[in-house]
Amino acid sequence: MEERERLFEIILKAKQGDKEAIEEIIRRFEPLIMGSVKGVDEEIKEELKQDLIEIIIRAVKNFEIK
């Protein structure tokens, strides 16, 4: 994946099911995920992170580009 590829192009690819694009989105949104699991018990942190990744993948697919 090109280093400076725009988020919009990555979203378009991810919506079409491109695995690399989905991985790139998850990488870019990692700070958001980490922020959301901050202060959570260690025992459920990893599970919560996985759930949020799933949520992001679902959200990307449902996002409507106007």
Add this chain to the structure above:
Amino acid sequence: MKEELAFIGYLARYVKLESVKLKKKYQEVKYRGLLILDAPRNNEESESKEEVIDSITYSYLSFEDEVIDKCMISKYKELLEPEEFEVLMLNIVEGVSQKEIASMLHKTQSCISKMKKRALRKLEEFIKEV
């Protein structure tokens, strides 16, 4: 850029909402594990008269605030560039950190910070004029 910021806003809201739901779910599971049968019932729905009055008064006040907020936001939208407005809304209203916005847009945090400062300067000038 506008679509990207819209997407970030959408995702930030969605992730925060879902994470609150998930945390609640995990806490309930944990609580159920610790549940003692003779523990006092935690009835969160019961409200005293004062609480009911407060909720009515504050709901009216919050409606007024909402109207003012909407007027201010539409004015800010006129004053700022679309990108500046979106960054400001994401950072201040949605609570998405500058680091998070920068990471999502593949820009540096200082770039987002400069954009925010520029927007705030414009708003400051507008407020001084009023």
